[in-house]
Amino acid sequence: MGPIHTPRASTPAPEDNEPWANLPYHPGWGNNFRSESIPNSLPKQGHNPQDPPYGLYTEGVTGSAFTAPRAKNKRSWLYRVRPSVVHEAYEPYEGNAGLISDFSRHNPEIVVTPQQMRWDPFTVKGARGLDFVDSLRTIGGCGDCQNKDGIAYHFYEFGRDMEKRALYNADGSWLFLPTKGELLLTTEFGKMHVPPGFLAVIPRSLKVTVSRVGDTANETATGYVIENYRGNFELPELGPIGGNGLANLEDFETPRAAYEDADEEWTTIAKFGGSLWQYKQDHSPYDVVAWMGNYYPYRYDMNKFNTMGALNYDHPDPSISALLTVPTEQPGTAAFDLLCFGPRWQAVSNTFRPQWFHRNIMPEFMVTIKGYPSPKDGANLHNVSSAHGPSSDVTNAANTIPPGPMWVGDGGIICLMETYLPLNLTKWALGDQLQKDYHRAMWQDIKRHHSLPAKSS
Numbered sequence: 058m059g060p061i062h063t064p065r066a067s068t069p070a071p072e073d074n075e076p077w078a079n080l081p082y083h084p085g086w087g088n089n090f091r092s093e094s095i096p097n098s099l100p101k102q103g104h105n106p107q108d109p110p111y112g113l114y115t116e117g118v119t120g121s122a123f124t125a126p127r128a129k130n131k132r133s134w135l136y137r138v139r140p141s142v143v144h145e146a147y148e149p150y151e152g153n154a155g156l157i158s159d160f161s162r163h164n165p166e167i168v169v170t171p172q173q174m175r176w177d178p179f180t181v182k183g184a185r186g187l188d189f190v191d192s193l194r195t196i197g198g199c200g201d202c203q204n205k206d207g208i209a210y211h212f213y214e215f216g217r218d219m220e221k222r223a224l225y226n227a228d229g230s231w232l233f234l235p236t237k238g239e240l241l242l243t244t245e246f247g248k249m250h251v252p253p254g255f256l257a258v259i260p261r262s263l264k265v266t267v268s269r270v271g272d273t274a275n276e277t278a279t280g281y282v283i284e285n286y287r288g289n290f291e292l293p294e295l296g297p298i299g300g301n302g303l304a305n306l307e308d309f310e311t312p313r314a315a316y317e318d319a320d321e322e323w324t325t326i327a328k329f330g331g332s333l334w335q336y337k338q339d340h341s342p343y344d345v346v347a348w349m350g351n352y353y354p355y356r357y358d359m360n361k362f363n364t365m366g367a368l369n370y371d372h373p374d375p376s377i378s379a380l381l382t383v384p385t386e387q388p389g390t391a392a393f394d395l396l397c398f399g400p401r402w403q404a405v406s407n408t409f410r411p412q413w414f415h416r417n418i419m420p421e422f423m424v425t426i427k428g429y430p431s432p433k434d435g436a437n438l439h440n441v442s443s444a445h446g447p448s449s450d451v452t453n454a455a456n457t458i459p460p461g462p463m464w465v466g467d468g469g470i471i472c473l474m475e476t477y478l479p480l481n482l483t484k485w486a487l488g489d490q491l492q493k494d495y496h497r498a499m500w501q502d503i504k505r506h507h508s509l510p511a512k513s514s
Contacts, residue, residue, distance in 0.1 A: 080247070090351070094316050110136070116136075117134055120260050136348065160197070170440075171440050173440075173443050176436045181212070194212050198481065208283060209229075210480075213279065222324045224328075238253075238280075243268070245343055316345050359426070367408075370408050381395040392478075398470070399466055409455055410463070415446060417442070435490060440479060
């Protein structure tokens with residue numbers, strides 16, 4: 058038996074004296090939770106009593122049609138100081154022109170290309186003076202938010218907290234993937250601490266305020282946001298894997314109720330129909346004293362992902378590393394898949410160790426979450442049918458790798474995202490961070506080795 062490998066520790070525990078260090082969470086995926094910040098603030102029976110506890114107002118929020126099948130029916134009940142309707146009129150918001158939702162070839166800001174792409178880590182100009190909302194820049198996407206079908210990929214880099222501003226998305230759900238800087242997400246359901254290596258989901262319609270915490274709170278924070286226009290994120294089916302593995306149910310965490318009742322001016326920004334809108338209100342939007350239901354924000358520590366793989370030969374398809382999915386009506390075809398590649402063993406024989414060369418029907422967008430500090434490890438895109446695979450150097454070295462188990466990806470996390478529609482890019486994505494001639498540098502030095510005749514007879 059070989060030596061036992063001790064993996065690196067996951068995200069360090071924060072200092073106990075920080076207010077965000079020991080936030081309480083409800084554990085588990087898809088549960089119907091009851092959450093109170095004040096004892097007995099939820100009704101004992103029913104959802105909409107004539108006289109709610111403590112003089113609170115009842116407000117329902119849905120994440121599915123009323124008549125959706127019970128397994129997919131999402132709704133929650135909020136018990137708050139004031140209902141959300143108490144605000145001024147909506148007005149257009151013009152603080153961010155870099156957020157795009159129209160990915161048609163007719164949009165002058167969109168580029169349609171099959172070219173393989175690779176980026177150095179993205180940056181946002183003027184990031185130190187921007188908050189999360191104003192720093193969002195769209196990399197690319199597909200589909201149509203008005204038709205509730207498709208995906209958008211965004212990048213953020215900001216150096217200011219949102220302060221007295223909230224954001225909600227009527228077009229879809231937000232999936233946060235921080236790469237630098239720890240985030241504190243304040244929501245109507247409570248607060249979540251989300252450092253790099255974690256993901257967080259803010260479902261459609263739910264408000265969030267994004268702040269920085271931790272040792273890098275005075276630096277810019279960076280990361281990716283995936284916007285899902287279609288349905289809700291789900292866990293992939295496990296099939297013959299069985300009842301456990303990949304992202305385990307108990308490792309998802311939902312914030313517990315916490316509220317503030319403050320008379321102060323707030324601005325709420327809404328993404329609706331691909332545009333940003335805003336309204337003013339004279340009190341905090343985070344005045345939810347208690348809530349119950351199965352539609353809520355949540356976080357997940359990707360360091361806990363339970364990787365599956367081959368144990369004798371060949372590589373399994375990357376779908377075996379799916380963490381979240383958005384299914385379509387076509388069995389086995391996802392509108393979106395999020396795949397997680399963390400530290401893991403490779404234990405195969407007589408196998409080309411790198412991933413094989415391939416052309417896929419689904420575009421692959423891959424981002425480095427942490428680790429792999431090479432400047433070329435920002436993100437890459439290989440669109441529908443565009444060939445890709447290991448670089449010339451990796452290919453030439455592959456045959457020298459000795460047999461036996463290998464520990465790979467130590468200290469790192471890479472996320473691979475796939476959609477079922479071709480991905481179109483924004484002009485912003487084709488700026489300074491794009492590596493020119495990436496495809497030539499990657500593959501043009503792959504040599505011909507065969508000793509066969511020039512053609513078959």
